[in-house]
Amino acid sequence: MKRVIAVLAIAWAAQVVVAQDASKQDWKQVKHVGGVTIYSRPHPGSHLKEFKAIGEIDASSGTVHRVIDDVEAYPSFMPYTAEARVIERNQHSILSYQRVSPKIVSDRDYTVRIEKKSWPAGNGTAYLSEWKPANERGPAEKSGVFRVKLNNGSWLLEPNGVNKTRATYRVFTDSGIVVPPLLANKISETGIRKLFAAVRKQAKEPKYQTR
Numbered sequence: 050m051k052r053v054i055a056v057l058a059i060a061w062a063a064q065v066v067v068a069q070d071a072s073k074q075d076w077k078q079v080k081h082v083g084g085v086t087i088y089s090r091p092h093p094g095s096h097l098k099e100f101k102a103i104g105e106i107d108a109s110s111g112t113v114h115r116v117i118d119d120v121e122a123y124p125s126f127m128p129y130t131a132e133a134r135v136i137e138r139n140q141h142s143i144l145s146y147q148r149v150s151p152k153i154v155s156d157r158d159y160t161v162r163i164e165k166k167s168w169p170a171g172n173g174t175a176y177l178s179e180w181k182p183a184n185e186r187g188p189a190e191k192s193g194v195f196r197v198k199l200n201n202g203s204w205l206l207e208p209n210g211v212n213k214t215r216a217t218y219r220v221f222t223d224s225g226i227v228v229p230p231l232l233a234n235k236i237s238e239t240g241i242r243k244l245f246a247a248v249r250k251q252a253k254e255p256k257y258q259t260r
Contacts, residue, residue: 076101080238085245087238092221099221102241106214108252110206113214114176115257116248117204118165120145126251128243131156136187141165146187148194157224159197160187173208199223218244 076088085104092099106113120143123133129149137144142165148158162183167176182200190196202220209215218241226236251257 083242083246085242087241097223100237100241102218104216104245105209106216106249106252107212108214109212110173110176110208110214112252112257113206113216116251117178126247128240128247144183144186154226156194157197158194159200160184161200170208172210176206177203179203195225197224
């Protein structure tokens with residue numbers, strides 16, 4: 050019996066080491082398009098990959114932050130977003146319900162809590178918005194709408210000169226689209242490219258300009 054326990058303990062320890070090694074893997078560049086460099090890396094315990102994208106936006110970090118912070122306006126400019134409601138907003142966080150319509154499959158929805166931070170940086174202020182699932186704080190599941198339970202990500206906005214922002218977007222999510230992993234990851238890459246294009250365009254709107 051002791052031998053069995055010892056073997057199981059060794060096997061468990063090996064799994065932990067493998068998971069830790071996977072989580073430390075370097076990002077691999079997979080595409081550079083439209084001024085956005087997209088990276089990916091394996092995520093422990095999942096066939097889906099974690100993505101990171103870095104691109105420059107021709108606007109101040111404050112302007113871009115106001116775009117990202119304007120959750121209520123997402124249906125007017127964010128790709129695939131059909132509905133976005135703020136359930137609770139305070140200085141450092143936003144609780145938001147969102148529904149997306151990918152067209153190729155049924156609608157998806159989720160509630161997330163977005164935690165916000167900012168700090169002084171060269172040429173301005175840096176902003177970080179990180180979100181995690183908070184479905185228990187949002188509306189109940191709806192018939193015909195897939196409830197996304199895994200949705201972690203962030204926006205890091207760093208000043209990069211006068212009216213320039215270095216934006217870093219990270220996401221790890223499972224939208225429940227049943228396709229081969231390779232295709233699922235390609236869909237994520239396309240979505241990220243469209244996301245940057247949308248934010249860049251929206252940042253030109255006068256209402257977001259530095260006041």
